[in-house]
Amino acid sequence: MSARWSTGPFAAEAWAATEEIRRRIDALPLLTELADGSLEPGRFVEYLAQDDFYLRGYTRALATLASRAPTSGAAAFWAKSAGEAVEAEVLLHEGLLADERLRDLPRPAVASPTTRAYVNSLLAATAFEPYEVGVAAVLPCYWVYADMGLTLSERAARLSPHPYAGWVAAYADPGFLDVTRQAIAQLDAAAAAADDATRSRMLTAFVDATWYEEQFWAASYELEAWPA
Numbered sequence: 001m002s003a004r005w006s007t008g009p010f011a012a013e014a015w016a017a018t019e020e021i022r023r024r025i026d027a028l029p030l031l032t033e034l035a036d037g038s039l040e041p042g043r044f045v046e047y048l049a050q051d052d053f054y055l056r057g058y059t060r061a062l063a064t065l066a067s068r069a070p071t072s073g074a075a076a077f078w079a080k081s082a083g084e085a086v087e088a089e090v091l092l093h094e095g096l097l098a099d100e101r102l103r104d105l106p107r108p109a110v111a112s113p114t115t116r117a118y119v120n121s122l123l124a125a126t127a128f129e130p131y132e133v134g135v136a137a138v139l140p141c142y143w144v145y146a147d148m149g150l151t152l153s154e155r156a157a158r159l160s161p162h163p164y165a166g167w168v169a170a171y172a173d174p175g176f177l178d179v180t181r182q183a184i185a186q187l188d189a190a191a192a193a194a195d196d197a198t199r200s201r202m203l204t205a206f207v208d209a210t211w212y213e214e215q216f217w218a219a220s221y222e223l224e225a226w227p228a
Helices: 009-017 019-026 029-036 041-068 072-097 113-128 129-158 164-170 172-193 196-221
Strands: none
Touching: 009 019, 009 029, 009 041, 009 129, 009 172, 009 196, 019 129, 029 041, 029 129, 029 164, 041 072, 041 113, 041 129, 041 172, 041 196, 072 196, 113 129, 113 196, 129 164, 129 172, 129 196, 172 196
């Protein structure tokens, strides 16, 4: 377990189970080039556009999770996440895309097949799997982004000024990190209330979603023309 994160036993197990995937994520061209400031602006626009498509579905997944939560506290957390947290990210994207280096670049009109597959997996997990499995499915979006954001901010700090400083700073923001820690606590609470069979399904959902995080970043870098 990274010293950055304090967790309960299930979250620690889930994080350890994704170590190899996260190592591959750390080496993806999109992220290494974001860190050193060399990422071509068109690729950054592609990533931001795909992330906007993704967030529309992710918001629905969080809202579904809130409607199925077993306690008022959990319901309030996921409902707030579906609103405030995601809205803040959308506003961040709008601000970034208004930059004169990015605003006139072409943007994809449709979500990529990878984006659609990731979103569909989250919607299925939160709507049709047990609540606990849905929690495990949505958590990597928080946790992997937050951990990656801290890593990128450390690397990007060596370059000043940094062309993508606003994006890098957002994911190392103390507020985002605090919400991520709360989401991790929700995962551990859900696991503590689940039986062994459900915890096994939770672990699978967490690993699968982390794999989709990898595929999402990799596909966003490719700049392919996606079919409608």
